[in-house]
Amino acid sequence: MPKLLDATGMDVTSIPGLSGYQFSSVRTDRLGASEYTLVTIAVDLSSSVRGFQDLLAGSVKKAVDACRKSPKANNILLRVIGFASDVTEIHGFKPLSEIDNSVYDKLNPQGMTALFDAAASAIGAMIQYGKRLQDQDFGVNGILFLITDCDDNTSTYTAAVVGQQAADAVSGETLESFLSVLVAVNATEHEAVLRAFQQGAGITQYVDAGDATPGNLAKMAAFVSRSVSSQANAQGTGQAAQLPSLSVVI
Numbered sequence: 001m002p003k004l005l006d007a008t009g010m011d012v013t014s015i016p017g018l019s020g021y022q023f024s025s026v027r028t029d030r031l032g033a034s035e036y037t038l039v040t041i042a043v044d045l046s047s048s049v050r051g052f053q054d055l056l057a058g059s060v061k062k063a064v065d066a067c068r069k070s071p072k073a074n075n076i077l078l079r080v081i082g083f084a085s086d087v088t089e090i091h092g093f094k095p096l097s098e099i100d101n102s103v104y105d106k107l108n109p110q111g112m113t114a115l116f117d118a119a120a121s122a123i124g125a126m127i128q129y130g131k132r133l134q135d136q137d138f139g140v141n142g143i144l145f146l147i148t149d150c151d152d153n154t155s156t157y158t159a160a161v162v163g164q165q166a167a168d169a170v171s172g173e174t175l176e177s178f179l180s181v182l183v184a185v186n187a188t189e190h191e192a193v194l195r196a197f198q199q200g201a202g203i204t205q206y207v208d209a210g211d212a213t214p215g216n217l218a219k220m221a222a223f224v225s226r227s228v229s230s231q232a233n234a235q236g237t238g239q240a241a242q243l244p245s246l247s248v249v250i
Contacts, residue, residue, distance in 0.1 A: 010092055015124040018157070023125035024092030026077065028136050033075050035139030037232040038093060038130060040122045041224070044148040045082040046113040052186070052212040056147070057104045059217040066225030068096045072232035079125065080104070083118035085111035085154055093129055115148055116155035116162055119201065123165035123180070131174040141240070142169065143231040144180040145224055146203070149212070151193040159201045166202040177240035179204045179231055183220060186212045207246050219246060
């Protein structure tokens with residue numbers, strides 16, 4: 001599959017089996033640790049999140065800042081993508097120390113909701129980068145967060161494709177362990193279809209973050225950071241982490 005080098009010194013790689021999708025990642029010769037946890041946050045940027053996009057951006061910033069305080073901060077590589085009618089990479093896999101939080105201020109919600117495409121491409125990128133790391137003798141596991149306020153309504157790929165990607169993530173021996181979380185925000189009316197997607201696609205956990213209030217999204221950010229830290233701490237054990245619970249203020 002094609003692998004290019006962008007102007008910032010990141011590798012750019014096509015995702016096998018997903019036509020047109022690529023991801024960027026820090027070059028492995030720049031990595032100083034022996035093990036890493038790959039983290040992907042996929043944020044819904046469809047028109048329906050207008051009105052609370054600043055809260056969403058703030059929650060991502062809080063999660064990243066909290067991860068920076070983790071004892072395992074130097075073993076975390078984070079990628080953030082947005083999805084609406086298509087999927088856009090906000091930044092590729094890179095160390096927390098190299099991420100400028102101002103990049104999250106550029107969220108511009110518009111369009112429909114390609115949730116399935118976001119999930120499939122996110123998992124595919126983690127599998128591909130995980131394989132590259134493993135081939136170079138790095139220990140690697142992963143965790144994915146899909147944050148949305150509604151059901152898919154425009155994807156090219158299906159929930160079945162997502163399910164196959166999720167199965168490959170845990171059975172393909174490229175990631176030591178893999179966790180995925182579907183986080184619903186302002187999504188009460190879509191709960192049934194989102195839970196059906198979570199269960200049918202093999203997403204590890206469904207989390208209802210409640211209404212898009214500052215308090216709830218702050219708790220969501222704390223949930224994300226604690227989950228990342230737990231999975232990072234589990235690296236090398238051969239097991240996935242136990243995800244924390246989320247207590248939502250109604």
